[in-house]
Amino acid sequence: MSQTPITVTYSLEEFLTRLEQKMDRQFASIESKIDNLQQDVTILKVEVAEIKGEIKTLDARVTGQIQESDTKLTGQIKELDTKLTGQIKELDTKLTGQIQESDTKLTGQIKELDTKLTGQIKELEATVNGVSKRLDTQEFINRSVVVGFILAILAGLAKLFFPNFIN
Numbered sequence: 779m780s781q782t783p784i785t786v787t788y789s790l791e792e793f794l795t796r797l798e799q800k801m802d803r804q805f806a807s808i809e810s811k812i813d814n815l816q817q818d819v820t821i822l823k824v825e826v827a828e829i830k831g832e833i834k835t836l837d838a839r840v841t842g843q844i845q846e847s848d849t850k851l852t853g854q855i856k857e858l859d860t861k862l863t864g865q866i867k868e869l870d871t872k873l874t875g876q877i878q879e880s881d882t883k884l885t886g887q888i889k890e891l892d893t894k895l896t897g898q899i900k901e902l903e904a905t906v907n908g909v910s911k912r913l914d915t916q917e918f919i920n921r922s923v924v925v926g927f928i929l930a931i932l933a934g935l936a937k938l939f940f941p942n943f944i945n
Contacts, residue, residue, distance in 0.1 A: 822927055829920055840909055
């Protein structure tokens with residue numbers, strides 16, 4: 779069994795020159811892709827910063843509205859309390875013969891107003907809790923999207939540098 783020797787028709791210098799040119803083209807392609815990815819990451823960072831700013835703005839607005847509602851309700855409760863106190867004193871001085879009957883009526887009215895205000899306060903608390911949960915959910919979604927982008931970029935880089943790694 780004799781084999782014929784293989785002869786190379788290219789010179790080593792030509793082969794190395796062609797190999798070097800091919801490697802230069804590949805590196806230039808990889809560098810441009812990395813530059814594109816860096817631009818995309820920068821854009822994502824800017825968008826995340828904008829979203830965080832919007833969330834902070836919304837949080838500040840909601841907090842301001844809650845405080846405003848709280849002060850309004852506090853003022854209304856104080857006004858109602860002073861009005862009812864004044865009415866009780868007038869009725870006590872004018873209607874001494876009917877004190878017990880008037881007292882039971884006013885007590886019932888006070889309890890009714892108190893239950894209404896308590897119900898309104900509970901509704902406001904439920905609304906505040908709902909808004910807070912929605913903000914938490916939005917923040918979770920935003921984080922998930924950013925993590926997804928980062929994982930996609932890392933997977934793309936892994937596929938780029940190790941094309942046969944994951945099939």
